[in-house]
Amino acid sequence: MHHKFVIFPFTALVGQDSFKKALLINAVDPGIGGVLIKGDKGTGKSTAVRSLSHLLPSLEVVSECPFNCHPRELKLMCPDCQEKHKKNGKLPSQKKPMEIIDLPISATEDMVIGSINIKKVLEEGNKALEPGILARANRNILYIDEVNLLDEHLVNVLLDSAAMGVNIVEREGISIYHPSRFILVGTMNPEEGELRPQIMDRFGLSVDIQALNTKKERLKIMEYRREFDTDPWLFENRFLKKQKKLEEQIIQAKEQLPLVKISEDMLEMIVDITTGLGIKTHRADIVMEKTSRALAALDGRKDVTAEDVKEAAIMALKHRMKQLPFEKEEELNLKTLEQIIQQQNHQKEEIFDFEKKKRIKKDINQKKAFSAIQGKSNSPVVGDRGKYIKARENSKPTSVAIDATIKKAIRENGKLEVLPEHLMEKVRVSRGDALYLILLDSSSSMGLEKKIRLAKSLSWLLLKESYEKKNKIALMAFRGDEAQLLSAPTRDVQRIEEALEKLPTGGKTPLTPAIYQALEILQDEKNVTPTLVVISDGRCNVFMESNLEEDLRKLSQFNKNINMVFVNAETKNRSMGILEEVADCFLSPCFYLEEII
Numbered sequence: 001m002h003h004k005f006v007i008f009p010f011t012a013l014v015g016q017d018s019f020k021k022a023l024l025i026n027a028v029d030p031g032i033g034g035v036l037i038k039g040d041k042g043t044g045k046s047t048a049v050r051s052l053s054h055l056l057p058s059l060e061v062v063s064e065c066p067f068n069c070h071p072r073e074l075k076l077m078c079p080d081c082q083e084k085h086k087k088n089g090k091l092p093s094q095k096k097p098m099e100i101i102d103l104p105i106s107a108t109e110d111m112v113i114g115s116i117n118i119k120k121v122l123e124e125g126n127k128a129l130e131p132g133i134l135a136r137a138n139r140n141i142l143y144i145d146e147v148n149l150l151d152e153h154l155v156n157v158l159l160d161s162a163a164m165g166v167n168i169v170e171r172e173g174i175s176i177y178h179p180s181r182f183i184l185v186g187t188m189n190p191e192e193g194e195l196r197p198q199i200m201d202r203f204g205l206s207v208d209i210q211a212l213n214t215k216k217e218r219l220k221i222m223e224y225r226r227e228f229d230t231d232p233w234l235f236e237n238r239f240l241k242k243q244k245k246l247e248e249q250i251i252q253a254k255e256q257l258p259l260v261k262i263s264e265d266m267l268e269m270i271v272d273i274t275t276g277l278g279i280k281t282h283r284a285d286i287v288m289e290k291t292s293r294a295l296a297a298l299d300g301r302k303d304v305t306a307e308d309v310k311e312a313a314i315m316a317l318k319h320r321m322k323q324l325p326f327e328k329e330e331e332l333n334l335k336t337l338e339q340i341i342q343q344q345n346h347q348k349e350e351i352f353d354f355e356k357k358k359r360i361k362k363d364i365n366q367k368k369a370f371s372a373i374q375g376k377s378n379s380p381v382v383g384d385r386g387k388y389i390k391a392r393e394n395s396k397p398t399s400v401a402i403d404a405t406i407k408k409a410i411r412e413n414g415k416l417e418v419l420p421e422h423l424m425e426k427v428r429v430s431r432g433d434a435l436y437l438i439l440l441d442s443s444s445s446m447g448l449e450k451k452i453r454l455a456k457s458l459s460w461l462l463l464k465e466s467y468e469k470k471n472k473i474a475l476m477a478f479r480g481d482e483a484q485l486l487s488a489p490t491r492d493v494q495r496i497e498e499a500l501e502k503l504p505t506g507g508k509t510p511l512t513p514a515i516y517q518a519l520e521i522l523q524d525e526k527n528v529t530p531t532l533v534v535i536s537d538g539r540c541n542v543f544m545e546s547n548l549e550e551d552l553r554k555l556s557q558f559n560k561n562i563n564m565v566f567v568n569a570e571t572k573n574r575s576m577g578i579l580e581e582v583a584d585c586f587l588s589p590c591f592y593l594e595e596i597i
Helices: 015-030 047-055 077-089 110-115 118-124 133-137 152-164 217-228 231-240 240-259 263-275 283-298 306-320 334-346 355-374 402-413 449-469 491-499 513-524 547-557 578-585
Strands: 035-041 058-063 093-096 101-103 141-144 166-171 174-177 181-187 205-209 380-383 386-392 423-429 436-443 472-479 482-490 529-536 561-568 590-592
Touching: 015 035, 015 047, 015 181, 015 205, 015 240, 015 306, 035 306, 047 141, 047 181, 047 240, 047 578, 077 174, 077 217, 101 133, 110 133, 110 152, 110 590, 133 141, 141 152, 152 166, 152 181, 205 306, 217 231, 231 449, 240 283, 263 283, 263 306, 283 306, 355 472, 355 529, 386 402, 402 423, 436 449, 436 482, 436 513, 449 472, 449 529, 472 491, 472 513, 482 491, 482 513, 513 529, 513 547, 513 578, 529 578, 561 578
Parallel strands: 035 181, 035 205, 101 141, 141 181, 436 472, 436 529, 529 561, 561 590
Antiparallel strands: 058 093, 166 174, 380 423, 386 423, 472 482
């Protein structure tokens, strides 16, 4: 009778070669930084990750250590194990199978990095860490499904640990660390929201995974699944030789990795590719080098080849390539890389001409404009979730601030005796939600092709910004005698994108009435930080009252807490100055569209 739990064999997975290769590379060198998998549900992502854990060799760990410390390597030990090793030499050890550690979307910071063991602190006076998910993940695989839906602060904590190989826990005035080296695998469905580029850059590799389309592959998937469900032990036995061969290949590659050399020519090729693609981050070059070396080791070689570098580029650079908002991802393949390498090899020294200076100036102005638009959006808000920043008195706290409670008890009693009146509550802050309302002038004077095209470009940039940060966005257009709400506040940017594409133009310019309507909408929005972005040429010819001065007096009644930014679609030499006058009324900045797009 069979009792062993059987996992679908890694070598029985059909297709998805780039995904499987990315997992194997991280198994050889976890220092690469993990892999981000983009794709739909039901395409074998979790099956592949669980299959990999079954394929990898067992871990030798220090017995009864919650951090899975290595029994012989000091740099892979927690402080307690290091101390015991110095005193006793050999540490008791045991074998453990490699595990998949799942990180739930609802995880809190304490669950992830660990917390203080209250009982030990109060009873024994010793600092003691209650291990979190990162402790269990050490030397294992950390799997995050839908990483794009996880709190950004937690994502940063995880990626910091993955990069440093150490989890530093600073809680209640105590600082403790432990090793935290793991193979990081994150999955996401891009339709449910993107990650910010800064966070995507922290993942070593990325692969896109899609359902297989060939009849032969889909039939084979059904056949294998049916056989596995009927008799998993027989199916596992069928792939035993392949599994054993791949397991040995990984072990040999890990041993071979320190011996793999990469020549100056290959390092130059890495830099040629990253600069040729306009990739700014130096992390890309470092990851490409590590990936190239891991590929060579996996293939049993001691020298990195050009083919290794190109294969590494496809996995390491796609998620780091700059994209225009809502543009389809540029395909990165061997042909593209060959062209880039050739261009870089034959490229003459670039002349720093007027156009380049102009582009740099635009980039600076764009950053200033976006900084003004963001204002206090996403600023920290006090609540039940987020980072612990201070403590306050509360006899019935929802979350006890142990450090502050103990200090207060000792200060008032002269000893560690905690009474209800000593209890202190944690004050936490988390990222606040923001709402951008784009108020777009679509009157006749804006109908000129260049003006409306630039205005739409800025709107698309704002859409991209909101999409990445999961903020709400709304769209209003004004022409004729009034403004029309084309899309109510939403996180569904596709709806707004469609409205922008169908934007009608023509008629008069009711600038101040439109601003009045927009401010009324924002004033009613609760629990968000609102920002109004007005894009217009300022040729106002429809008023609420008899003139602009009276309209501005009427607008001044609104709450000044609403962040406002004005963007003048008119050229500087033709501007009538009306938009600047409206901006001054609200003490808000005004930018020229031609200087930022």
